Ligand SMILES: C=C1C[C@]23C[C@@]1(O)CC[C@H]2[C@@]12CCC[C@@](C)(C(=O)O1)[C@H]2[C@@H]3C(=O)O
Ligand SMILES: O=C(O)CCC(=O)C(=O)O
């Protein structure tokens with residue numbers, strides 16, 4: 001068991017907050033999944049988040065500006081081969097198209113962190129989300145063997161290879177981001193080291209929905225990570241919240257990846273980089289898939305505001321990654337304010 005999985009063990013969830021709906025059998029949206037519709041569901045579809053070309057000689061400045069003004073950006077020329085992304089998407093599709101009863105063989109256990117199930121934030125909302133996920137931390141072999149006793153190797157190879165590639169990209173991005181904060185190489189290497197990191201890959205599926213305007217794919221949340229690298233299939237749905245504007249749609253563009261600031265980078269940057277609030281709404285009846293890779297320091301690493309000039313005061317106390325996960329598991333929305341000085 002990875003150290004990251006262990007951090008979640010002290011916060012077991014009830015099975016009704018883990019088991020997704022049997023999406024295969026529903027013809028209408030059950031009341032448990034109907035969210036109050038209001039103007040809150042509207043979004044700005046004209047504005048676009050910044051795009052950063054990782055080959056641009058000004059990448060440090062561009063990434064820093066995007067993190068500061070939006071907390072999220074798209075990357076192009078990121079070096080992840082498109083056929084690898086396609087393979088992961090296709091394996092994710094293979095998994096989510098299994099009959100519900102079969103997927104339950106890989107159900108996340110109440111104290112577990114990996115496998116099939118609802119998003120961890122589910123207990124914090126009175127309505128259920130139109131979502132099913134599969135969380136991978138390293139090798140998914142134990143769950144994959146339950147799903148495909150004679151045919152699990154390909155799924156494992158593809159998921160492990162993707163995590164390796166994502167880790168390299170996350171490290172590159174972290175170097176650019178921390179350089180933009182003027183941190184020294186020595187300080188950067190304490191936060192980002194290839195050997196030590198807590199990472200997770202989350203396969204998300206928003207199944208076919210007979211009435212998309214009444215459901216919520218993934219409720220508004222911030223990610224716990226330093227940063228998250230997201231691939232979204234061709235279907236719209238991801239929205240980010242921008243102060244002074246409201247919800248802004250992030251349309252998928254071919255081959256680009258979405259990078260967002262998580263809570264731990266928000267703390268490290270002393271709130272210079274906002275941990276972006278985001279959600280997924282269903283814009284179409286059709287199934288939507290996404291792949292989210294979460295990158296954080298090891299669980300025993302103490303995160304504290306680093307990018308301080310002499311005139312600045314730290315806004316957050318030091319907190320270990322493990323402790324922050326515990327705080328967030330109990331108070332999802334208030335976690336950052338609970339460590340504010
Ligand atoms: C490492 C992780 C981040 C995450 C919890 C997890 O253990 C794996 C799933 C992740 C996810 C994906 C959907 C949104 C989110 C808030 C959730 O409920 O599960 C994130 C978690 C997070 O960022 O805290
Ligand atoms: O599906 C998406 O576009 C977003 C997923 C997400 O926010 C997450 O997995 O944390």
Ligand SMILES: [Fe+2]
Nearest residue numbers: 221222223278
């Ligand atoms: Fe997220």
